[in-house]
Amino acid sequence: MNSEEIFEESKKYMPGGVNSPVRAYTALNINPPIIKRGEGSHLFDEDGKEYIDFVGAWGPMILGHNNKKVMEAVKAALEYGVGFGAPTEMELKLAKYICTTVDNVDMLRMVNSGTEATMSAVKLARGYTGRDKIIKFAGGYHGHFDGFLVEAGSGVMTENIPGSPGVPKGSIENTLIAQYNDIESVKELFKRYKAEIAAVIVEPVAGNMGVVPAKKEFLLGLRDICTENGTILIFDEVMSGFRVAYKGAQSLYGIKPDLTTFAKIMGGGFPCGAYGGRREIMEKLSPMGPVYQAGTMSGNPIVMAAGYASLKELHENISCYEYMDKLGQKLQNGIKEIAKEKGISLVVNRCVNMMTVFFTSCSEVTSYSDAKKSDTNMFSKFAEHMIKDGVYVPPSQFEAMFLGTKHTEEDIDKFLEVMKKL
């Protein structure tokens, strides 16, 4: 079957033909290519067409596809069997590696996705503080957990779904919404609910309303207000962790959260997540403490092996972050130059190796309301054009484009060459 036929057939057996909504390209007038394999920074579809990949499986593939070291680690682990539901040395290796190479994580609990990591971190914060309410930010996406599906970003924003049917009122009555990069909106909520707020959860570099880096004063303000009120500050680094810097966005800003959530890169391309932080909070987790959270597949040795190999590779080659930043700068400059030549209004937001091109006449995009002003029709035209010409970019205005260690100057030149033909 060719790509077209596979997608048509898939729609008969899986809603929308996909297992995660944004993959269906609902914001575009083209079908998604059906991917057969990946190598380095390139993807190949079922029709043999080649693409330069700027999606990286939505973040995890920072080391490129089919990475030799990761594949070898996975193959070696497979020799012993695929999973035992019992403690293994491999999960210790990864947990210890993260706790000793990353700041602010004394202990860690492995789970199987970013959603699991964030919802479990919130449960732990509630259990630790004995409070119910949480603050999240409009346009922030922390996975598909009911309590987070209020003014959520990412696919929820792309599909224009205000919340989601199926989420009972009771599940969101303790979710308070503040505005990203606007500390006053947070202060207002604390004035009103003060001693009821268990946690503030925030993407320190937002990636799910498109890329919108936090202002340092905003994150410092969150740190102060959480400390003053005995509220747990959760940095959701599912996307930014091991990406914008090995030690995550918190290291770029120099701010210490109480809990951090990880996923994506830490699983080396396999389903994985984790949450960790201060020892006294983590010790409230079952079996040490009363907060119950469990998982049959959690800490699976194959996943742990892939994660360990990936993180080691990144940590031992730390200059790769400078390399990705350099490529990011080249891409950002190139896009702006083309826009100027062609008279296209746009803003390019970038944090090291994650980037969004907002088609907007705003002079900057620093908030959810700025992001929403973007011309999504123009974005769709851009994305369709790029993908058709072999440059695989995210199919939504409200997602991040990623660079990895295997991207080259030639990949960036090709991106710009294709964009010039827009």
Ligand SMILES: Cc1ncc(COP(=O)(O)O)c(C=O)c1O
């Ligand atoms: C910041 C953030 N948190 C949580 C999630 C949910 O992760 P997952 O899709 O692995 O459940 C995502 C997914 O993109 C994310 O970007």
